[in-house]
Amino acid sequence: MLFQIRRIYNASKGRYGSPRVYQALRREGVVVGENRVAKLMQEWGMKARVMRVYRRMTKRRDVLKTLPNYRLSAEKPVAINRQWSSDVTYIKLGKKHVFLAVVLDLFSRRIISWRLGESLSADFARATLREAFTNRQPASDLLFHTDRGIEYRAHKTQALLNQYRVRHSMNRPGQCTDNAEVESFFKTLKGELLHATSFVTLRQLRKHIKGYIEDFYNSHRLHSGLGYRTPIEFEGIN
Numbered sequence: 001m002l003f004q005i006r007r008i009y010n011a012s013k014g015r016y017g018s019p020r021v022y023q024a025l026r027r028e029g030v031v032v033g034e035n036r037v038a039k040l041m042q043e044w045g046m047k048a049r050v051m052r053v054y055r056r057m058t059k060r061r062d063v064l065k066t067l068p069n070y071r072l073s074a075e076k077p078v079a080i081n082r083q084w085s086s087d088v089t090y091i092k093l094g095k096k097h098v099f100l101a102v103v104l105d106l107f108s109r110r111i112i113s114w115r116l117g118e119s120l121s122a123d124f125a126r127a128t129l130r131e132a133f134t135n136r137q138p139a140s141d142l143l144f145h146t147d148r149g150i151e152y153r154a155h156k157t158q159a160l161l162n163q164y165r166v167r168h169s170m171n172r173p174g175q176c177t178d179n180a181e182v183e184s185f186f187k188t189l190k191g192e193l194l195h196a197t198s199f200v201t202l203r204q205l206r207k208h209i210k211g212y213i214e215d216f217y218n219s220h221r222l223h224s225g226l227g228y229r230t231p232i233e234f235e236g237i238n
Helices: 002-011 018-027 034-043 122-136 155-163 176-194 202-217 231-237
Strands: 083-093 096-105 110-117 143-146 167-170
Touching (some): 083 176, 096 176, 096 202, 110 122, 110 231, 176 202
Parallel strands (some): 083 143, 143 167
């Protein structure tokens, strides 16, 4: 049993705590109690990687248009490409910070596009969004949720959303939990990939983020909110 637990833990590169290790064992047909898994992992020092997550640096706000939070009255999505969410976080690289933007499908929690760059701008956020449109080809009734950052309120970003007939929803003032799914992803990424790890170059960091999102998070990581299935798996059976 310990060998099986260690194998699953190592395969996740130390990212799985006992609940996900337990669910992975169940998927393999192993009969074991969750408390037993937790006890063995604790005894052998197998602890999931976690860290405190910091919000991105404060930016100057201007008088660009803000919008209501339409998610508050929207039904939970029942298929892909009904509701997306997006945000940007910063990552420390040496003595500077770089920025990671993602677009997430709220139905499956799948990251459908992402971009890493050295500066935050409307062009940066818009390029990430344009890639999502290219990848998924959503219908015109898409609800797109973001925070109130100027990169999303910019006129060029609004023009792109209007081009695809997207309804743009924004966080309420001071309510970062309105965008909880993307916040959760950033917490997971930073805890499971970036915590206690140093990257020297932007190219190196981009390679590891690509591997994490495309080869682990979307395709192999078990999500408790999806019944311990992966985003790709969840999309395939719904």
